[in-house]
Amino acid sequence: MNYIVPFLSLFFVFIIQLSSATANGFCLQTYIVHVDLPDSQMLSDQLETWYSLFLPTTLASETDQTPRIVYSYRNVFPGFAAKLTPDEAKAMEKKAGFISAKPDDMPLHTTHTTIEFKGTITGDRKSPTVADFSARGPNYESQGILKPDVVGPGVNILAAWPNLVANNNTRSNYFEMISGTSVSCPHLSGVAALTKSAHPDWSAAAIKSAIMTSADVMDRENHPIMDEEHLPADVFAVGAGHVNPARASDPGLNYDIAPDDYIPYLCGLNYTSREVSRILLRRAHCSAVPIIHEGQLNYPSFAIRLGSPNQTFTRTVTNVGVAVSSYNVEVVAPHGISVVVTFETLNFTRLNEKSTYEVSFRGSEYVGDTFDSRQGYILWKSAKHSVRIPIAAFHL
Template sequence: MPPPPAKWKGKCELKEACNNKVIGARNLVASGESPADDEGHGTHTASTAAGSAVQGANALGQGWGTASGMAPMAHLAIYKVCGEQGCPDSAILGAIDAAVGDGVDVLSLSLGGDSAPFYEDGIAIGAFGAIKKGVLVSCAAGNNGPTTGSLSNEAPWILTVGASTVDRQMGSTVLLGNKKEMDGQTLFQPKDYPSKMLPLVYAGSSANSSGVYCAPGSLNKLDVKGKMVVCEMGGEIKRLDKGIEVKSNGGAAMILINNVANGFTTLADAHELPASHVSYEAGLAIKAYMNSTSSPTASIMFKGTVIGKQDAPQVASFSSRGPSQASPGIMKPDVIGPGVSTLAAWPVPLENINNASGPIFNMISGTSMACPHLSGIVALVRSAHPDWSPAAIKSAIMTTTHLTQISGKPITDEQGLIADMFDMGSGHVNPAGASNPGLIYDIQPDDYVPYLCGLGYTNAQVSTIVQKKVECSSNQSISETQLNYPSFVLQLGSQPLTFTRTVTNVGKANSVYKVEVYAPNGVEVKVEPKEIVFNTLNDKANYSVTFSVKNGTSQRFVQGSLFWVADGYSVKSPFGIIVD
């Protein structure tokens, strides 16, 4: 790694750990205390964004290979903002201000809270200050999915990241006594496990009402010794704690079955006993088998690292969903990226590692894992285009996404249904495409003022966000959909609605873009002009889009996309329409 750049002004409060990779470390939540990570979340996310390449990386023997962050040659600066009392706004705002002042180029925030007006949202306020200095902030969408309208970090100047699966699983197959097999996942796969048939017992048979979830202390009066125990997701019990409860009562193995909300999303966890996390559909089959016989049995067969699942990417069940509550006319999340069973660095030995030596890795899941994937990609795009604004980088990522799985079929949600824009935003990130998008939708910090006034905020509230005095009466307010965003969300009644966008050519000089529109049934979408000619780089052009109801539609929400297509480029803008 090269030394820190000349512009770097930060400091390290963890001197023994700083080097040319980690060039800064500060504790903003407890002044004077170490910023060291003793829990794992920060180490995992930082290494995902910009960890150096490590050969032979694995977690409990799974996922062997060379692990690398998305931007392995980037420097890292760490700002601790969470402690025993949570993550106070004062620490978050202080960290963002410090980071921007220190000279960082990208901010990655794998944290968030409940939806709030932007003038009450510390992350939104801090992120606005960052973009004024040219620093894009990438944030986790939250883990409250699949509930509608559950996401965090909704401001349009933030890159809001949802989570998706990848084509890799840590295979753990359940073989039932009726010879049927159910594929699942687990990280802990002991080599000496005999995979023999064991008596199968349902944790819900416990007299304890929380037994079905294998809650701590709930299996004390249920005979599970030497048996395979079927536990259900939920009950506000951590997945690893369910296995600990089974093991502490003498259980030999565990099958963790999804509830309906989690659908097909399964996770590779470092359980403390042989286990398999299976889908809701598989869980129904397992329970049906158990009800069909007086002596149900099952075994678990470990399959190791399985590559090439054709239904990836899929939106993870936990990934928080739109629409935004704070600003319903802005599409959120913006994008999805890998966030299920992500392998990355870990600061402490895992519970079931014996005689650990060398670097430690763990697999965990969440939008916290997806966020740093995007943060690293933002760093790569910024490195390639140091003159681009935060909005330009964000636009490049959003307009170049993938919409299909490896199989070629549309990306689905956790139920196997085609994902919509409130599940996945503009789609799954395409790192290679983001550096060469063709066109961008740019927004300058001052452009957000009419938008904020249009939300009905007072002068004082807008001033709090943009950190300068604002008089909304002297600014022409605009609706959310009038912001020069790379997507459209609108409410459409009997009268047509027209919106204008400005695109900037960052692809090739002397290029011609033609529009392609994919409109839903019952809605007419007209774009003018249908062709845009750019003579030079950085030329700007305007186009208008008119939406109107055509012959009515029985659907309350419909969506489509428009593409500006030129040689080698396809610039996508999704639109979602709520039909009155």
Template sequence: MPPPPKKWKGACEFKAIAGAGGCNNKVIGARAFGSAAVNDTAPPVDDAGHGTHTASTAAGNFVENADVRGNAHGTASGMAPHAHLAIYKVCSRSRCSIMDVIAGLDAAVKDGVDVISMSIDVSDGAQFNYDLVAVATYKAIERGIFVSAAAGNAGPAAGSVSNCAPWMLTVAAGTTDRAIRTTVKLGNGQEFDGESLFQPHNNSAGRPLPLVFPGASGDPDARGCSSLPDSVSGKVVLCESRGFKEHVEQGQTVKAYSGAGMILMNKPEEGYTTFANAHVLPASHVSNAAGSKITSYFKSTPNPTASITFKGTVLGISPAPTVAFFSSRGPSKASPGILKPDISGPGMNILAAWAPSEMHPEFVDDVSLAFFMESGTSMSTPHLSGIAAVIKSLHPSWSPAAIKSALMTSSDPADKAGVPVKDEQYRRASFFTMGAGYVNPSRAVDPGLVYDLSPNDYIPYLCGLGYGDDGVKEIVHRRVDCAKLKPITEAELNYPSLVVKLLSQPITVRRTVKNVGKANSVYTAVVDMPKEVSVTVRPPMLRFSKVNERQSFTVTVRWAGTQPAVAGAEGNLKWVSPEHVVRSPIVVPPAKVVV
């Protein structure tokens, strides 16, 4: 690694401890704030694993033979393996103080970072002048700093997305085509694939054993295996998920009652999303569909049996990617006319570095690990942060908005089989579920065109939200006269996606793109929308003669029939050249949410 750049102004509070060095040419800064610092002499050391996992995902260097107990074995690296890291510890083991988060953001801006990766959900959907994270990150983009932030893990509920300011990239979580596979075989011969990170060599549940389902009685505590009868001893226990943060604890309960194995089935809303968890006994986490069939089998025979076998790492599974059930969904409460989340990235069963500590989630044999698997929008966010860092290194003059546009307009709305990306129920994922699409790093570095925005361009938008002069001033920290600036609607912000709250009259908005591809380029507009909606683009062709040239166009959206489509509509506007497809989602929300 080369030395830190000359512009770097940060500090290192991470001194040599426990035989380890302090900062170096990889970790060039480390600071702790408020309650996360514990005391004045405590260094900013990761005491939970989360920070190490996310930092290595964004910028970890290449490491051969990375795995978790032999699973997902291979060479690992972060998205920007040669980037420097500056660490701002703003959370303790048990809490994140909003004031510490803001202090960390302000310090990162002052220190001169290029990208902020924020795998923290401390935004409650308040309007932006009351949202301290929105205010602090606006100061970041004023300095040209790109901000990538987690959408939150409150899905699949609509309107649950966090970190929604349009100057941030809001990241949803998707799956990959890798599974840490387990297989459940029932006494009737049916087999169901699931997942578990614990793949024991001595598998007591590998042969058929009696299958019990305590929840068959209707007791919700028994259904979730919160309490169990002694009769589960030596048997495979079927439990319903109590939420993805409690899966290992459910297995611990089964083991405490001497259960031989556990089949963990999803609740209906969790669909097909399965986790590779570090269970303490032979276990298989299966989908809700599989769980329903296992439940039916249990009820159909007086002597049900099941076995669990372990098959390790399996690649090439389908469908993939899909959106994880927990990934928070739009629309944004603070600004429903801006599509949020913005984009999806890998957030399920992600292998990355781990910090050995007393908070380490360990296997039953108490082995400390250098790598671990975690899931959440916390894991998808650093993927996008690292990719943004790569784009920044290739295009140092690009604004945060240009980098965001490159990521969004080059993303994939289709999975590896070429069909639309699915959600956790294996239904077509909406743009309010996945954002513009699933990140495609190789295309993002060469997007062709970008929708650019300067920090000042957000001010008419904020005026249009009705914050008034004083409310906007609280965000931008200078005097504003909204009347003179001519407020704009959310749809009129030069954003890479378009949400049109369509009533009876057509709506026309203006967009401007900048050519960042070849000097002489010609792009043709291609619209893909359901027949209920008519979209007209003028002019239908854009001709560029030089790099960084800007061209404007209008988009007119109207109902094609006499009656609005109650269910709304989704589609795409694509600017197509021989080398590029620059795709922007168009969303017409359902009539019931039009405001």
């Protein structure tokens, strides 16, 4: 069974997978339309109106009154998804502000027949694998933060559907077989909810850390997770690994981040005080905080630029496992890079006790002008828990 990455990041992005349809003899296909906004401060209701102005009046639109815009993008890019004929998509090119209209070529796997239960097939030894349309890293906007975070189920998922789906037996249902982030995100949201129910006092960052550090990197045959080409999937395809709901509730150690810890991080990305204040919904002053390198955020992963000077970052872990416990470090360094951790062992005597360590990366020289990526990990292991964080080293 294939899987797709859900982007669990500082900013969540949801991409809707949409289908083709036929209405009144006209072939309607879903197009992703990219437009230029006349005003970046447009409100949501204004966006809907602006997007609707791009829809041309044709024989198909006059004959079929079905709403054409099926999704409006607000965060990924300015634009919308709409069911159009090829002629309608072509006609939009004359509209002021139009940038592009491309068919949604990500297949939507749907069923229009009676769902008949014939048993569950289990035991696929190659499961999980990463789907070809699963989004890959690196994180161009914040290159010191590894993306994706994790992978989860997202291909051929039986999911609820807002519109009735008729089948050949004249029956209708509200379910479809769907692939994409739209059905992958609920899996991860459910894992987060389960973890939160087990630990009501944990922050969102602590829950994300638990999901990432407990993720699986091997398939059912105990081989590295593969991609769509049947090759080992790299860190920019799987992130920390495939989500493991059972282990996420008992990760052993957590890499927590307090809300105020994001302020020096955001200011370090050259956001203005006004922009940071909008994110926080309260006043923030970048001049009043010590700006940090993005790699210094207490994130459960590392992303290192090849060719950069020697770098040292700190990480703080919180003991959420066994009160009295010791964790020994195991380091697998990316090729050509020296990774040095200040402590070989972390000792704890009580729950919620914190311990801070430093990680130094040296020897990351790179000569060339092509993309290159290498990977490794740091593993803290106790008698009961294994806490793994990935390392990505790359050159764009």
